[in-house]
Amino acid sequence: MADRPASVISTRGNLPPLSLHVPEPPFRPGDPVDYTYLEIPAAGLLPRPDEACAAKETHPLCDGLIRVLDDNHQAVGAWDPKLDPGTLRRMLRVMALTRAFDDRMYRGQRQGKTSFYMKCTGEEATSVASAFALADDDMIFPSYRQQGILIARGYPLTEMINQIYSNRADKLKGRQLPIMYSSREHSFFTISGNLATQYPQAAGWAMASAIKGDTRIAASWIGEGSSAEGDAHAAFTFATVFNAPVVFNIVNNQWAISSFSGFAGAERATFAAKAIGYGIAGLRVDGNDALAVYAAMRWAANRARSNGGPTLIEHFTYRAEGHSTSDDPGQYRSAHEREEWPLGDPIMRLKRHLIALGEWSDEQHAAMDLELIEQVKAATKEAEKNGVLGHGMHHPFHTMFEDVFEELPWHLEEQADQAIRERRTKWPEWKET
Amino acid sequence: MLEEGPVSLADAPVRRLNMIEAINDALAVMMERDSNVVVFGEDVGYFGGVFRATAGLQKKFGSHRVFDTPINECGIIGAAVGMGAYGLRPVPEIQFADYIYPGLDQLISEAARMRYRSAGEFTSPITVRSPFGGGIFGGQTHSQSPEALFTHVAGIKTVIPATPYDAKGLLIAAIEDNDPVIFFEPKRIYNGPFSGNYDKPVEPWARHPDSAVPEGYYSIPLGKARVVREGEAMTVLAYGTMIHVAEAVLADKGIDAEIIDLRTLVPIDIETVEKSVQKTGKVLIIHEATRTCGYGAELSALVQERCFYHLEAPIERVTGFDTPYPHSLEWAYFPGPVRIGEAVDRLLKA
Numbered sequence: 001m002a003d004r005p006a007s008v009i010s011t012r013g014n015l016p017p018l019s020l021h022v023p024e025p026p027f028r029p030g031d032p033v034d035y036t037y038l039e040i041p042a043a044g045l046l047p048r049p050d051e052a053c054a055a056k057e058t059h060p061l062c063d064g065l066i067r068v069l070d071d072n073h074q075a076v077g078a079w080d081p082k083l084d085p086g087t088l089r090r091m092l093r094v095m096a097l098t099r100a101f102d103d104r105m106y107r108g109q110r111q112g113k114t115s116f117y118m119k120c121t122g123e124e125a126t127s128v129a130s131a132f133a134l135a136d137d138d139m140i141f142p143s144y145r146q147q148g149i150l151i152a153r154g155y156p157l158t159e160m161i162n163q164i165y166s167n168r169a170d171k172l173k174g175r176q177l178p179i180m181y182s183s184r185e186h187s188f189f190t191i192s193g194n195l196a197t198q199y200p201q202a203a204g205w206a207m208a209s210a211i212k213g214d215t216r217i218a219a220s221w222i223g224e225g226s227s228a229e230g231d232a233h234a235a236f237t238f239a240t241v242f243n244a245p246v247v248f249n250i251v252n253n254q255w256a257i258s259s260f261s262g263f264a265g266a267e268r269a270t271f272a273a274k275a276i277g278y279g280i281a282g283l284r285v286d287g288n289d290a291l292a293v294y295a296a297m298r299w300a301a302n303r304a305r306s307n308g309g310p311t312l313i314e315h316f317t318y319r320a321e322g323h324s325t326s327d328d329p330g331q332y333r334s335a336h337e338r339e340e341w342p343l344g345d346p347i348m349r350l351k352r353h354l355i356a357l358g359e360w361s362d363e364q365h366a367a368m369d370l371e372l373i374e375q376v377k378a379a380t381k382e383a384e385k386n387g388v389l390g391h392g393m394h395h396p397f398h399t400m401f402e403d404v405f406e407e408l409p410w411h412l413e414e415q416a417d418q419a420i421r422e423r424r425t426k427w428p429e430w431k432e433t
Numbered sequence: 434m435l436e437e438g439p440v441s442l443a444d445a446p447v448r449r450l451n452m453i454e455a456i457n458d459a460l461a462v463m464m465e466r467d468s469n470v471v472v473f474g475e476d477v478g479y480f481g482g483v484f485r486a487t488a489g490l491q492k493k494f495g496s497h498r499v500f501d502t503p504i505n506e507c508g509i510i511g512a513a514v515g516m517g518a519y520g521l522r523p524v525p526e527i528q529f530a531d532y533i534y535p536g537l538d539q540l541i542s543e544a545a546r547m548r549y550r551s552a553g554e555f556t557s558p559i560t561v562r563s564p565f566g567g568g569i570f571g572g573q574t575h576s577q578s579p580e581a582l583f584t585h586v587a588g589i590k591t592v593i594p595a596t597p598y599d600a601k602g603l604l605i606a607a608i609e610d611n612d613p614v615i616f617f618e619p620k621r622i623y624n625g626p627f628s629g630n631y632d633k634p635v636e637p638w639a640r641h642p643d644s645a646v647p648e649g650y651y652s653i654p655l656g657k658a659r660v661v662r663e664g665e666a667m668t669v670l671a672y673g674t675m676i677h678v679a680e681a682v683l684a685d686k687g688i689d690a691e692i693i694d695l696r697t698l699v700p701i702d703i704e705t706v707e708k709s710v711q712k713t714g715k716v717l718i719i720h721e722a723t724r725t726c727g728y729g730a731e732l733s734a735l736v737q738e739r740c741f742y743h744l745e746a747p748i749e750r751v752t753g754f755d756t757p758y759p760h761s762l763e764w765a766y767f768p769g770p771v772r773i774g775e776a777v778d779r780l781l782k783a
Contacts (some may be wrong), residue, residue, distance in 0.1 A: 019650040141515075172552045189518060190551035196540045200508050201543070204515025204523075211471065211497050211521070218515070230535065234508030241503055403549045404588050406556075406611045409656065409700035 023262030023413035027334035028113035035342045043067035043289075044077025049302045053268030055281045056313075062272035062282040067317060069349050070289035073356040079295040081133075085242045085359035090133050091290055092360070092370060094352045095124040099146040099347060100372040101157060104380060105164055109178075113388040116178045120145045122320030122338070125290040125346035126251050128152050128223075133297035134219055139209075141189045141202035141220035144179055145251065153186045157376060166394065169386035173395045173403075187216075197250065199235035200324045206239070206246035206304075217245040217304040219297075221374050224271050224314075225256020236278040236312070245304035247297065248312045250274075252285065253319035258332035280310045288343040290350045318343070329380035396432050398424060446649035451638040452623045455597035455646050456486045456562070457692040459604035460524065462650050464494050467522060470608060472499045474509055476528030483528055483646065484564055484623060505737075510536035510561065514543050517557045524608055530565035530617060531653045544613040545588030562621035565593075566674055566721050568760050568767055576758035578673075578722035583615045584699045586729065590614045590655055591698040595622070595676040596643030602653030603696060610655060619673035629678035629769040658702035660709070664691040667715035667780050670706060670732050675768065682773045688781070690717075700726055706732075707739055713752065714745035717778045721768060724752040744773040746783030749776040 009017070027033050046064050070076050083091075102119040103238060109117040120127065127148030134140075140149055150160065163181055166174040172182060182190035189205075192198060202220035209216050211253045222232065227250050239246050250271045253260050264271070275282025281303060285296040293315060300311035318341045322329045329335075354360030387393025401416040402409060408416070423430055450458065463470045472487055472494075472502050478501035481488030506527055513523040528535045533540075545556035567576030583591045592607050592614055594600035597635040600618065621627050625637045638644035661676060669679050669692045676694045683690045691709050695701060708780040710716055716736050718729040729750045736748055751768045759766055 139519075172550070175552065176550055180550070182554050184551075184554040190547065190555050191551075192543060194538060197511065197538060197543050200511025200539065201515035201518065203508070204512030205519045206515070207512060208471075208516040208519035208521045211516075212519075230507055231511060234503075234505045236513055237505055238508045238512050325471075331469045403553050405590070405700075406548070410703060411700065 010269045020360055023072060023260070023267055025260035025262065025333065027337060029330060029332065029334055031334045031336075033334050033336040033340040035340055036204060038342060039065075040342055041065055041067065043070035044080070046077070046079065048078035048299070051299055052306065052308055055275070055279055055309070058281040059276045062270055062275055062284055063155045065284055065286050066292045067289050068294055068295060069353055073349070073352040075291055075353065079292060081291055081295040081298060083291070083294065085354065085357060087132070088350065088354055089360065091128060091370075092347065092354060094148065094152045095128045095290065095347050095350065096369060097372045097375065098124050098128060098151050100369070101147070101160070101378050103149065104376045105161070106325065108164070108380070114166070115176050115389055116325055117164065118144055118179050118324045119321045120147060121316050122188065122345060123251060123253055123287065124148050124319055125293045125350070126249070126315040129290040129293035130219065130249065130297040133294045134301055135216070137187050137216055138301065139187045139202070139205050139216060139218045141198035141205065141218060142191055142340040143198065143221045143223060143226070143251075144191055144193065145223070146221050147179065147181070150183065150186060150188055155181075155183055155186050155188070156380035158382045161380055162386055165383060165386070166386045167383065167387035167389070168384070168393045168395055170395070173399045178362045178390060196222045196229035196231040198222070199231045200238060201246070202233045202246050203238040203242075203244050206244035208231055208244050210242070215305060217247065219247040219249065219301070221249045221251060222410070223256055224250055224252035224254075224261050224264050224266065225259060227271055227274070232390070236274065236280065239310035240278045240280050243309040244309070245307070246310045247300040247304060248310060249315060250312065251315045251317060253317050255323070255333065257323040257327055260333075270314060272312060275312040280312055281308075282314075283310045284314045286343055287315030289344040289347060289424075290346055291353070316343070367398065445649050445651070447645045447647050449639045449644050450525055450597045450646040451625065451644065452594070452597045452600045452618065453484055455601040456604055456618065457488060457490070458646065459601040459608075460487060460490060461493065463605055463608045464490065464498060466650065469520060469522045470498070470524060471516065471521055472524045472526070473502050475502060475504055475528045477501060477526050482526060484620065486562070487526065487607075506532055506534070506536035507539055508708055510539035510544065512759070513559045513561070514539055514547065514557050514652040517544075517559045518547070518555045521607055522558050522608060524560045524562060527561060527563040528577050529571075530563045530579055531574045533561075533579065535564055540583070540589065540613065540615075541586050545586050548612065549588060556611055557613045558611045558758070560604070560610070560614045560616050562604070562616045562618060564623070565617040566619045566621055567763055568621035568631070568674065570760065571758070571765060572760040573757040576763070578753070580615070580617055580698060581722060581726060581728045584728055588612070590700065592655060592696065593617045593672045593698065594696065595619065595673055595694050596641070597646050598643045599653060599659065599696060601646050602651050603655070605650065606652040606655050609652065614655070617673070621674045622677060623667065626677040627674055628681035629767070630681070630761070631764050631767075631769070653696070655697045655724070656700045656702055658696055658705040660705065661692040661694050663688070664689040665713060666690050667717055667777070668693060668706075668709040668713045669717045669719065670695060671719040672698065675721055678769065679719055679773060681776065682770045683777065685770070686774065686777060688777060701735070703735065703739070706736065710736055710740040711743045714743050715783070716744070716748045717751065717776055717780060718748065719751045719768060721753050721774060723755045724750065725755050728750055746780050751776045
């Protein structure tokens with residue numbers, strides 16, 4: 001085709017010109033917020049198909065919203081997992097601990113103890129209730145906002161803080177950005193930071209488990225924003241083709257840094273609806289309802305574990321705070337969104353449910369919160385003995401060159417020598433401790 | 434992994450194999466020895482691969498260990514990374530190196546960094562096999578040599594065989610290696626060594642001494658170069674197809690050159706390179722890939738840094754041109770005997 005200037009426009013009679021649609025969120029800073037446009041069905045309405053059903057039987061659920069806790073704080077409907085009060089209290093405690101931990105670490109970053117932090121405030125149920133519904137040796141392929149799973153699995157808070165501080169006790173040797181945890185012992189895969197790469201990996205891990213005749217399944221998390229990555233398509237395609245025992249979670253918290261969910265396609269379809277095109281089971285769940293999250297994950301895990309194949313779960317929730325310590329949400333969204341969010345707060349809702357059951361009280365809750373603050377404070381103190389970021393208490397220099405390969409090749413040995421020589425030039429008295 | 438008994442190649446029966454057969458043999462040997470080895474990719478299962486490298490493997494080892502995949506390189510490599518984390522030893526095939534780019538994030542950001550970022554908790558013991566290079570009228574999407582994209586990445590080993598014997602031994606070593614390996618197979622020499630004289634009939638591998646491939650297990654360590662031919666006049670640094678082209682050109686010209694087949698680009702066998710350059714004082718680097726920032730640039734820098742006072746002439750680089758690989762003018766792109774001959778003449782005159 002001959003080159004022609006871009007400014008030349010073809011017209012066709014009376015046909016109106018084409019117009020590009022650039023999504024715009026309903027509310028920007030300063031706007032009043034009105035969420036009545038959201039379709040929020042009452043709790044307990046949706047049917048719970050058999051776990052072994054054909055995937056397409058779940059597809060009507062992709063446009064609904066599975067909810068268990070009703071406005072009177074009662075658990076209702078077919079999806080009520082009927083958990084005993086002891087389990088509910090443990091779940092509540094882990095969610096509250098996750099929030100207390102986030103608050104403390106956020107302040108630690110503001111105090112200069114580390115470079116970066118990410119809270120999961122408002123989204124605790126999507127991780128913690130899911131972890132309760134999985135077996136402890138099911139493999140987690142997390143994004144960066146599933147600290148609740150690690151905490152639910154009993155990973156020591158001090159280890160988490162050592163990693164956040166990149167100090168000399170950091171198991172990851174100060175190599176990773178804060179919160180990019182890894183714990184093979186807790187079946188928690190090393191967090192990447194590149195978005196959605198863990199999705200096809202989870203499919204591959206699940207395929208391996210099936211190849212080997214194992215009983216463990218994989219579960220992976222991404223945000224609604226990164227569901228736009230090609231990796232998500234790769235993962236859904238591999239999972240459906242090989243019927244892999246994997247649960248895909250899309251945490252739709254409405255915001256990907258400053259881009260609202262419309263930039264990932266939310267104006268046209270739900271995220272759960274992606275399941276329909278791939279022929280896998282799909283569920284859409286109130287992500288601020290811990291019982292609904294538990295029930296959906298349990299359904300999907302049981303299905304996967306009995307060779308029923310993959311499930312996609314959309315967790316409809318709200319990111320109550322900034323994306324990370326590096327952005328100010330006040331610059332791009334209305335501050336009223338959080339207070340107006342129609343699905344409430346996951347911790348508050350579970351607390352009120354327990355109180356309604358007569359299994360919990362405001363006093364007990366307040367006492368628990370104080371206790372958890374002390375627990376986090378003690379863990380922080382313990383971790384700070386190993387140093388905070390940038391205060392010299394890091395791993396030995398040579399570790400920087402290790403683990404690039406299993407064995408150190410000659411060029412990395414040479415570069416390690418150089419790094420230590422540079423250090424000695426700048427600090428002649430320096431000795432590696 | 435089975436316990437490995439003492440292996441004496443002298444006792445093993447030897448067959449004449451072409452490079453495809455040698456690769457197929459390496460895969461079969463490793464699948465036999467290690468039940469964690471799995472092989473998959475586009476068309477590799479029932480059909481046995483578009484170049485037949487996996488022929489017969491699915492029948493022998495079953496469809497749980499040898500299977501076709503969706504046409505999605507991100508998924509192929511991403512799934513391999515997940516399988517590696519589980520404890521398998523995946524050997525995915527990317528049908529042409531030109532198709533590997535959708536899988537680059539999974540290779541570069543994931544596989545290559547897995548051991549480092551998890552401080553050894555998770556590794557990616559995967560070997561990505563892929564035919565590469567031109568000279569088969571593959572046009573710009575079936576001819577590329579993207580090795581320098583991988584040699585630039587910390588945490589990946591890049592291996593390129595030049596003979597059937599090496600292809601088997603290096604592939605076995607790559608599969609056994611606990612780090613991710615890119616194994617580029619020079620498809621122009623799958624069926625026979627290539628002199629670069631595209632107007633002459635193809636030589637079959639059967640007449641080449643390195644088509645003698647022992648049965649059973651043997652491995653060639655990664656990171657060790659092979660001195661193809663000892664000589665005094667100059668050092669030729671090359672790999673893959675270009676080894677055979679260089680051999681033919683220098684033999685035609687009657688030059689007593691030392692030809693080094695690097696075999697592994699990262700980590701490179703720097704000792705063998707230094708020793709040779711110190712002896713000859715002249716260096717000719719040859720690769721088929723585009724010139725700018727090609728692997729030859731790294732080779733040239735290494736030689737200059739480490740052997741400068743032994744050099745008697747400027748280092749010569751013979752490469753493909755900085756264009757896409759053209760279809761009809763493929764031989765004008767290819768760094769053939771004329772381009773190599775000119776560089777040899779310049780080195781000899783210096």
